[in-house]
Amino acid sequence: MxxxxxxxxxxxxxxxxxxxxxxxxxxxxxxxxxxxxxxxxxxxxxxxxxxxxxxxxxxASKSDLLRLALDEALVPLEAIAEDERASTGSAAQRLEFVLRSTIAVLIERQPYVTLLLRLRGNTEVERHALERRRAMDRRVSDLVVAAQQEGSLRPDIDPRTTTRLLFGTINSLVDWYRPEGPVTARQVEENIIAMVFGGLQAGQSAA
Amino acid sequence: MxxxxxxxxxxxxxxxxxxxxxxxxxxxxxxxxxxxxxxxxxxxxxxxxxxxxxxxxxxASKSDLLRLALDEALVPLEAIAEDERASTGSAAQRLEFVLRSTIAVLIERQPYVTLLLRLRGNTEVERHALERRRAMDRRVSDLVVAAQQEGSLRPDIDPRTTTRLLFGTINSLVDWYRPEGPVTARQVEENIIAMVFGGLQAGQSAA
CATH class of the missing domain: 1.10.10.60 (Homeodomain-like)
Known part of the structure; x- marks a missing residue:
């Protein structure tokens, strides 16, 4: 504390x-x-x-506190899309930039992102935050579609499922990653990118 | 309801x-x-x-209700390790069997597994369930180590992180997978196995 x-x-x-x-x-x-x-x-x-x-x-109120706390996660997450690198290069490059930046924010703002990910949507403030989260998901989903179309991502997994799996993997960080542990933020970022693009099987090419 | x-x-x-x-x-x-x-x-x-x-x-009590509800998730999850296929074949084969079976239980017992995954450990019943969950995690972690040693899994991601990423990906299912949606349980199982072992990059070999 x-x-x-x-x-x-x-x-x-x-x-x-x-x-x-x-x-x-x-x-x-x-x-x-x-x-x-x-x-x-x-x-x-x-x-x-x-x-x-x-x-x-x-x-002013408990819900005001919730709104401010959620902004600590949402504002930096939304800023990722504003970065020039989110809109330059191939779709695969843009997607990788967005994923790496998301991982960095999750680690840096861990408790606030945890709060965001556990929202149940029982109040107006929660529903508004969930709507902002969905808008970010849609932007990533569009990148996944573009990356499949340009031939960078495997086409046999539908883009919606691909997006869910990407976020599922990345978001899980807040539950288990400990900055004070032996794995650095940089390492875990590399590990996630290696797994989701290259797979865990030995002999797969790195992303 | x-x-x-x-x-x-x-x-x-x-x-x-x-x-x-x-x-x-x-x-x-x-x-x-x-x-x-x-x-x-x-x-x-x-x-x-x-x-x-x-x-x-x-x-008898609210905590009794919690204990019974958690058993609806924990009992079938723990049964996976008792299956003969969890202890025959290469470490990679055993790991794949455990992961596929875990995905199946998560989909079949979704609300109960959601409850398990969201436990905060504030009560004795919660802490006991979390201990059982950790024991399952350790068994998978051992399989990951064995699979790396036999040369099936890439050795450049440490086994603990590999295990966390596998569970992170799979556990995320309870937050987004909807059995009534367009993707069948069988498909999502194949998709997850394809991503975690083979990667999302086009041209990667399937698991």
């Missing part, structure tokens, strides 16, 4: 103890531990070691 | 309306929708359309 930050005189939010970022960082852990539905503002306050009214200094 | 069954005179549990299996089937849906922590016996009773005391006719 992060230590309360020492508020600097110029800090945007004057309340000493926590800034919004620290509140988000603790809230996302609590949401992931108990589930969003099961997390009350009381449980959050307890975990933050501050009063409920002090939380309301930072955010 | 399943219709209440018509209790036959010889039924193990005499209470008309629901048998234990139907209670489990509804309970697992509610757990998956709201999260186990957020599901009260009251919410369960509401979804079942029966009273709380009627639920206690079937199970």
């Amino acid at each position: 992060p230590q309360p930050s020492t508020a600097s005189p110029g800090a945007k939010r004057g309340r000493p103890g926590y800034d919004q970022e620290s509140v988000l960082s603790v809230a996302v852990q609590v949401f992931n531990k108990h589930g969003y539905d099961a997390t009350s503002m009381g449980i959050l306050a307890e975990n933050l070691g501050i009063s409920k009214s002090a939380i309301y200094h930072h955010v | 399943p219709q209440p069954s018509t209790a036959s005179p010889g039924a193990k549990r005499g209470r008309p309306g629901y048998d234990q299996e139907s209670v489990l089937s509804v309970a697992v849906q509610v757990f998956n929708k709201h999260g186990y922590d957020a599901t009260s016996m009251g919410i369960l009773a509401e979804n079942l359309g029966i009273s709380k005391s009627a639920i206690y006719h079937h199970v």
